[in-house]
Amino acid sequence: MSEEQEQQGHLLGAADIRRIAADAGISPTKKFGQNFVIDPGTVRRIVREADVTADTHVMEVGPGLGSLTLAILETGARMTAIEIDPPVAERLPRTIAEFMPEAVDRFRVVNRDALTVTPENVPDFNDDDSFTLVANLPYNVATPIILTLLERFDNLDSFLVMVQKEVADRLAATPGNKIYGTPSVKLAWYGTARRVGNIGRNVFWPAPNVDSALVRFDRHTPEAQAEMTGGADRNATFHLIDAAFSQRRKTLHAALKREVPEAAFERAGIDPTRRGETLTIADFARLAAEVQA
Known part of the structure; x- marks a missing residue:
């Protein structure tokens, strides 16, 4: 040994x-x-x-x-x-x-x-x-x-x-x-x-x-976390993630029609014809923040 x-x-x-x-x-x-x-x-x-x-x-x-x-x-x-x-x-x-x-x-x-x-x-x-x-x-x-x-x-x-x-x-x-x-x-x-x-x-x-x-x-460091999520609520963000991926073959517009108003997509700078699988966590957080705004 x-x-x-x-x-x-x-x-x-x-x-x-x-x-x-x-x-x-x-x-x-x-x-x-x-x-x-x-x-x-x-x-x-x-x-x-x-x-x-x-x-x-x-x-x-x-x-x-x-x-x-x-x-x-x-x-x-x-x-x-x-x-x-x-x-x-x-x-x-x-x-x-x-x-x-x-x-x-x-x-x-x-x-x-x-x-x-x-x-x-x-x-x-x-x-x-x-x-x-x-x-x-x-x-x-x-x-x-x-x-x-x-x-x-x-x-x-x-x-x-x-x-x-x-x-x-x-x-x-x-x-x-x-x-x-x-x-x-x-x-x-x-x-x-x-x-x-x-x-x-x-x-x-x-x-x-x-x-x-x-x-x-x-x-993430607290600073990186804050920059990435922009102060969005975690539960609200996770709710959108669940909804988007429950129908992952659909566009965001179709999958999130009950959760996200048209104007929120525009304010978040996210094309509603995209699918959830193309969005980063920062994208979802930004969209959630606009829904709550």
Whole structure:
């Protein structure tokens, strides 16, 4: 073993994952979208792409049996893991104590659905100027989790998530792309997302039927946010986005006829014969502001 490996410590491999699961009577379930990472190299790569250091405060959603959790703690970071599955949440502290006992005081697990997390019921990050989300997200709820946390935590400054490849493509898509849609535009309200790598199926147990990818996100500064949105109301803007993409093959004039008066298009400088998939978040915000004017 190299000196670097000795300093890094022991992360979970396939045998460790299967032993922990058997010991706790845990089987991966489709209900919670559980596919456990069994490759230490993959979780270290995620942590590296997320720029996690000993000074970082991390939220992890869906820690599972602790593969990525240990890689985060290995950096010296403090973290809170949000786990929906009670037996999994109960077992996780024992795994940390076994494989990385020196990190026990820097770790907390909360047994809760991530979609219900607020600064009130998980106050761990309330005193932070900023924190980061690092997670292998359940594929079926990845986008709602991301958008919900960004809305509720103004100090969630960045994230690095592993999601289904198609989800990653949509999150990072830009106007004019055929997969540019509601998630792409709403995420752009908060900041900038980009694809930073692909992940093979063989690093999971059980192996999923889809490929995975990594998405890195960085939040806009308050100044950039204000310049881009022009003071438009977020809920009003998101309402227009939902309406435009619910009928994405229609022109804005047809899709938004109940929401946007003709004059608002003219004042916003937006041609109503365009489709929603050609508009930037700044365009939608400007249109929403004119509707409210």
